Amino acid sequence: MFARFIRNFKRRVIGNQIGALTYQTTYYTIGQREGLTDTVADLFADNAPLYSMSRKVNATSTKHEWQTDNLESASRTGLREGADLSYALPTHRTRVYNYTQIRLRNWDVSFTMMAMNVAGIKNMVAREVMKALKEIAVDYEKAMLSTGDRTAGGTATAASKGRRMRGLLKAIVSNTGIQSGGASMLSAKYPAQLTEDMVNERLQEIWDAGGDPRALFCGGHNKRVISKKFTAKTGFSFNINASTRQAIANINKYEGSFGTVDIIPDRQMEKRRIAITTPDQIKVAVLRDIKQYKGAPTASSIKGWVESEMTLEYGNEKGHAEHSNLKFSGAIA
Numbered sequence: 001m002f003a004r005f006i007r008n009f010k011r012r013v014i015g016n017q018i019g020a021l022t023y024q025t026t027y028y029t030i031g032q033r034e035g036l037t038d039t040v041a042d043l044f045a046d047n048a049p050l051y052s053m054s055r056k057v058n059a060t061s062t063k064h065e066w067q068t069d070n071l072e073s074a075s076r077t078g079l080r081e082g083a084d085l086s087y088a089l090p091t092h093r094t095r096v097y098n099y100t101q102i103r104l105r106n107w108d109v110s111f112t113m114m115a116m117n118v119a120g121i122k123n124m125v126a127r128e129v130m131k132a133l134k135e136i137a138v139d140y141e142k143a144m145l146s147t148g149d150r151t152a153g154g155t156a157t158a159a160s161k162g163r164r165m166r167g168l169l170k171a172i173v174s175n176t177g178i179q180s181g182g183a184s185m186l187s188a189k190y191p192a193q194l195t196e197d198m199v200n201e202r203l204q205e206i207w208d209a210g211g212d213p214r215a216l217f218c219g220g221h222n223k224r225v226i227s228k229k230f231t232a233k234t235g236f237s238f239n240i241n242a243s244t245r246q247a248i249a250n251i252n253k254y255e256g257s258f259g260t261v262d263i264i265p266d267r268q269m270e271k272r273r274i275a276i277t278t279p280d281q282i283k284v285a286v287l288r289d290i291k292q293y294k295g296a297p298t299a300s301s302i303k304g305w306v307e308s309e310m311t312l313e314y315g316n317e318k319g320h321a322e323h324s325n326l327k328f329s330g331a332i333a
Helices: 002-021 049-053 111-115 124-144 196-209 220-229
Strands: 055-058 063-068 094-099 101-110 215-218 233-241 246-256 259-265 274-277 283-294 301-313 321-323
Touching: 049 124, 049 215, 063 301, 094 301, 101 111, 101 124, 111 124, 111 301, 124 283, 124 301, 196 246, 196 259, 196 274, 196 321, 215 220, 220 246, 220 259
Parallel strands: 055 283, 215 259
Antiparallel strands: 063 094, 101 301, 215 274, 233 246, 246 259, 274 321, 283 301
């Protein structure tokens, strides 16, 4: 009896184990295909508004030059009848220059990668070319808006010896504003929130010099400040639509005391600064336009790059203005 009981017990246990093993779950089976979608979530911060809006002109040398001129100050002096003429020495034109800057973006894709079936990408080389073209435009946007100075470069192999252009924020020396503490206060410890008075002071400086300010470049935080705190608004709408439950608050332009300027948020703008420009004064001088090149076949891959050489022609710097040492984060008071 006891021996029969043991035999039956063993049959039931083994049967249950076999039943458990034959129950199909994703934890024990193999062969499932991966759940990778055929899309790529691109997030490209590729806007380059200053570069895009500026007129392109030809550069013929690595040292690109142009001239600036100004009118003599107005006078109300009268002349007596029959007076002899006297000839005052006129104001001479000024010769200004900037150096062209070379930028390139390259890629290297193996033949094996080219043969692979990559999710969401039909041609890996074409995708790398597309990204390189976007990146080089953003590179020039950053260089054009920088505080960096021009340099002629040199023959050394160090990257620091490459020619560099003078950025707009470095070129502006006449119409500048800073937090009221003065230059010694230019630090993260004493920033100021952007105000309408600051903007209108800079607009007046440009206007007094004969400029026609029409564009204001700022970072994201100062775009918020303008939207929230400025009162003289053009192209502004604040609307709560009850039927669509939609609230809209946006400023496209600011109409100040000296004209209307476009408000242009730019990711490459120095966060602590704003720049106001006379757009007709700004040009991009192109020595070599953006062009694609194919690398030498030195390995089992396809190599290439896009390259160009250009510089910023900022015209007469008195036609622009900048304000520095501004708050660029945190709550807006």
